[in-house]
Amino acid sequence: MSVNPKLSPSEKRLPQVSVDIDAIESGTSLWQDAWYRLKKNHLALASFWVLGFMAVFCFIGPFFSPYDFQSTDLESTLQLPQLKHPFGTDDLGRDQLTRVMVGGRVSLGVGIIATTVSLLIGVSYGATAAYVGGKVDATMMRIVDVLYALPFTIFVILLMTIFERSIVLLFVVIGAVEWLTMARIVRGQVLSLKKQEFVEAAVSLGYSTRRIIFRHIIPNVLGVVVIYATLTVPSVMLLESFLSFLGLGVQPPMPSWGSLIKLGADNIQLYPHLLIIPALFFSATLFSLNFLGDGLRDALDPKSSKD
Amino acid sequence: MFKFIARRIAQSIVVLFVIVTVTFFMVRLAPGDPFSQERKMPEHIKQSLMAHYGLDKPVMIQYGNYLKNLVQGDLGPSYVETRSVNKILTASFPVSLELGSWALVIALCIGLPVGITAAVFKNSMADYIPMAVAMLGICLPTFVLGPILALVFGVWLGWFNVSGWFIPADRVLPALTIGLVYAAVIARITRGGMLEILSQDFIRTAKAKGVPFPRIIFFHTLKGGLLPVISFLGPALAGIISGSFVVETIFQIPGMGRQFVSSAFNRDYTLVLGTVIIYATLITLANLIVDVIQVVINPRLRFEDS
Amino acid sequence: MPILDVKDLKTYFHTRNGTVRAVDGVSFSVERGETLGIVGESGSGKSVSCYSLMGLIPQPPGRIEGGQAILNGELDLLSCSEKELQKIRGKKVSMIFQDPMTSLNPYLRVSTQIIEALRMHEAVSRKEALDRSIQALEEVGITEASERIQFYPHEFSGGMRQRVMIAMSMITHPEILIADEPTTALDVTVQAQILELIRDRQKANNSAVILITHDLGVVAGMCDRINVMYAGKIVESGTADDIFYNAQHPYTVALQRSIPSLGSKGKPLYTIPGLPPDLSQPIPGDAFALRQGLTSGGKWDTTPPSLKQVSDTHWVRESDVILPPLEEVLDVG
Numbered sequence: 017m018s019v020n021p022k023l024s025p026s027e028k029r030l031p032q033v034s035v036d037i038d039a040i041e042s043g044t045s046l047w048q049d050a051w052y053r054l055k056k057n058h059l060a061l062a063s064f065w066v067l068g069f070m071a072v073f074c075f076i077g078p079f080f081s082p083y084d085f086q087s088t089d090l091e092s093t094l095q096l097p098q099l100k101h102p103f104g105t106d107d108l109g110r111d112q113l114t115r116v117m118v119g120g121r122v123s124l125g126v127g128i129i130a131t132t133v134s135l136l137i138g139v140s141y142g143a144t145a146a147y148v149g150g151k152v153d154a155t156m157m158r159i160v161d162v163l164y165a166l167p168f169t170i171f172v173i174l175l176m177t178i179f180e181r182s183i184v185l186l187f188v189v190i191g192a193v194e195w196l197t198m199a200r201i202v203r204g205q206v207l208s209l210k211k212q213e214f215v216e217a218a219v220s221l222g223y224s225t226r227r228i229i230f231r232h233i234i235p236n237v238l239g240v241v242v243i244y245a246t247l248t249v250p251s252v253m254l255l256e257s258f259l260s261f262l263g264l265g266v267q268p269p270m271p272s273w274g275s276l277i278k279l280g281a282d283n284i285q286l287y288p289h290l291l292i293i294p295a296l297f298f299s300a301t302l303f304s305l306n307f308l309g310d311g312l313r314d315a316l317d318p319k320s321s322k323d
Numbered sequence: 324m325f326k327f328i329a330r331r332i333a334q335s336i337v338v339l340f341v342i343v344t345v346t347f348f349m350v351r352l353a354p355g356d357p358f359s360q361e362r363k364m365p366e367h368i369k370q371s372l373m374a375h376y377g378l379d380k381p382v383m384i385q386y387g388n389y390l391k392n393l394v395q396g397d398l399g400p401s402y403v404e405t406r407s408v409n410k411i412l413t414a415s416f417p418v419s420l421e422l423g424s425w426a427l428v429i430a431l432c433i434g435l436p437v438g439i440t441a442a443v444f445k446n447s448m449a450d451y452i453p454m455a456v457a458m459l460g461i462c463l464p465t466f467v468l469g470p471i472l473a474l475v476f477g478v479w480l481g482w483f484n485v486s487g488w489f490i491p492a493d494r495v496l497p498a499l500t501i502g503l504v505y506a507a508v509i510a511r512i513t514r515g516g517m518l519e520i521l522s523q524d525f526i527r528t529a530k531a532k533g534v535p536f537p538r539i540i541f542f543h544t545l546k547g548g549l550l551p552v553i554s555f556l557g558p559a560l561a562g563i564i565s566g567s568f569v570v571e572t573i574f575q576i577p578g579m580g581r582q583f584v585s586s587a588f589n590r591d592y593t594l595v596l597g598t599v600i601i602y603a604t605l606i607t608l609a610n611l612i613v614d615v616i617q618v619v620i621n622p623r624l625r626f627e628d629s
Numbered sequence: 630m631p632i633l634d635v636k637d638l639k640t641y642f643h644t645r646n647g648t649v650r651a652v653d654g655v656s657f658s659v660e661r662g663e664t665l666g667i668v669g670e671s672g673s674g675k676s677v678s679c680y681s682l683m684g685l686i687p688q689p690p691g692r693i694e695g696g697q698a699i700l701n702g703e704l705d706l707l708s709c710s711e712k713e714l715q716k717i718r719g720k721k722v723s724m725i726f727q728d729p730m731t732s733l734n735p736y737l738r739v740s741t742q743i744i745e746a747l748r749m750h751e752a753v754s755r756k757e758a759l760d761r762s763i764q765a766l767e768e769v770g771i772t773e774a775s776e777r778i779q780f781y782p783h784e785f786s787g788g789m790r791q792r793v794m795i796a797m798s799m800i801t802h803p804e805i806l807i808a809d810e811p812t813t814a815l816d817v818t819v820q821a822q823i824l825e826l827i828r829d830r831q832k833a834n835n836s837a838v839i840l841i842t843h844d845l846g847v848v849a850g851m852c853d854r855i856n857v858m859y860a861g862k863i864v865e866s867g868t869a870d871d872i873f874y875n876a877q878h879p880y881t882v883a884l885q886r887s888i889p890s891l892g893s894k895g896k897p898l899y900t901i902p903g904l905p906p907d908l909s910q911p912i913p914g915d916a917f918a919l920r921q922g923l924t925s926g927g928k929w930d931t932t933p934p935s936l937k938q939v940s941d942t943h944w945v946r947e948s949d950v951i952l953p954p955l956e957e958v959l960d961v962g
Binding site for chain 2: 164167170175178254261274277281285288291295298302306
């Protein structure tokens, strides 16, 4: 099929005369297009590799380490980076390399799981509100608005101090904070899709409702969900590390990047490596997630305001 | 317009009430009590302490009493310290207020110009470099930046103290720690907002009218472009508050943030409630002001357009 | 002497996927007080050519590769500096755009915007500018103008916003008004009113009007002369009578056939098969012949077709494309 000519700024405004019917039918054009754009974004691609490295490092790395994350060695506490301990040791003689790897497991794990929780809640809530519309939609979004205004970190801290500090509670609490943004985004997207002409066109062409939902609405919503999920993970990780820093996150001896950073901060004057190394890993991961999320946003929606 | 403000005020009061209630019951319903944390206490002493503070009465009555006192401005006694909550907060609140204000000033004074410049000179070095640095700022949590700043400027260079809140110079590092992070966020949001407006048709109309570029930026774009930043100020305040928990801990600042965290740990009910009330009031007030400003700037909102 | 004389305008867009030759050697002129229509489909270059005149093309990735646009026999618009262009925009050459919903600044009152159009170019007091702006609104048919001028754009309907745009662009009595699809976004009932209004204001100011549109029906009543554009070039140029009664280029003929007529109920609509060409690829010959579904004699496949004069007023680009007959049912794509 022939390629659309590049449109000048004013002509983008006109209804499209030329239409790629095959691409619409097979539903690939949007994603191929986006993949192509994403591949050309070097920063996003680099971020992708960095994240891949992190995943391998944190989830597979510990199997290769001679040390255990919690075995202490009081003879070699607070060692600087050396051959035996490439990242040094902490105040109880535990190998930092292993602890950074395991800490990464925890931080990334919390990030992914809590994001999934918030995703499930947010998407259902937002999609339902938009789909039902009318007064129900207005009420549901009012609730979101009110919740948005609440000082959530305060409640999170309260909850974590009050109840037993289990990791499940951590997930629930963090997920409960982050779903709001996802709900808003999904609702916005579904609403704008509802209004779009191609839905009416599909209806007038006699497509069944099911086909419309699966072929047209879901792929478009999926895009937005993927973008914001990628951008939510760093938020969640920040929240988790914040809690760990205050002593409210995962409990020792289980490390997370947040608690490792806390230890580093306490010892920063004499042993800066204890802070810098976990902070580096943490920031690099957040960096990559943010750039990847931005890249996805540009790839899937070139009209977005970044450009 | 005034109907709008009145309605928002009413909503805010309701929200505040809900927050106080929820917090009250959350804290009360938790296992343990303020006196079980410390030393092992003989039962009868604990009982008389509880009675003294009215903690042996049914929860609902305690709630009622609390509200009654609250309306009169009395936040009750602290269970862990000897002073009343009012006294404690009167000392610590101004400290945190000052810290937060400086942080906000830094964030705006750096973030806004950087964001506007990045948008105006899009895709040039004046755009890429600040935005990359801004991204760094977002990915560096306050509890990483703080110790690093303390190390570099406090220990190595010796320019500032690394703890305390005594001399004016003590404000610098803590305010910078929070302020820089939010400067980064504000820069990005400002850039986005400005670019969003600059891509609109009416900017093209202005150009076609012969309006010169500086005027396009400052007269036509700025109002709309700053809207996202303004609506961000509500959550920004909440963020600065939570940032203060960490920063006050790191730099040993006698502020409300540090107190909130420790009172939560100690289950000092009244102090926890007191701090939550002040935070909630601040945030609700900020949200209210932000909403009003938004309506003033964006005339479309005045008619409740969806 | 024509008020505007464009010679061999070329505007290309340098994108990552190639260089798009949006306007590829376009020449036309506009006389004082006349209405020129530029007709073509999306991607034909009709809007880009006029934006190039005003310097409104984003300079990366766009670039004016060549040509001249002499205004009033004195000034070449294409070689003006930005500062010089700012003096001309809104004063000598004004422009109104397609979508009145988005073309006005929603954060400013209408009064502010119209006054700005005036005070940008004339040294008048605020008070006088306001009076003249109110008068301008009345001239475009907005009643109670002195109150409504203080409204914000969203308080007006689409048609009224376009009237505001017209008032704003004509308040400085420009020599040329460029109207880019001024009625496309409006209701059909309002379209006729707006076109009437443009004609009325044109006469009052003795301005020339360049009317850009893809709708032949719009040019029919309005234009003295018409240029038909395709793939970045003008393929036919003549008076309204020439174009409508003696169309020579197959594209023009096809366009006219595409206008649904009231009598042909139940018959399939005539459509031009195929798609416009990809302008990032160089086109060696007749661009229209490249459309799938059209046959041509092959004469202009590898050489650029030349311009042929049909009469004093009528020019056409050679083409030997053979259109499918009117009666055949045509598939889309």
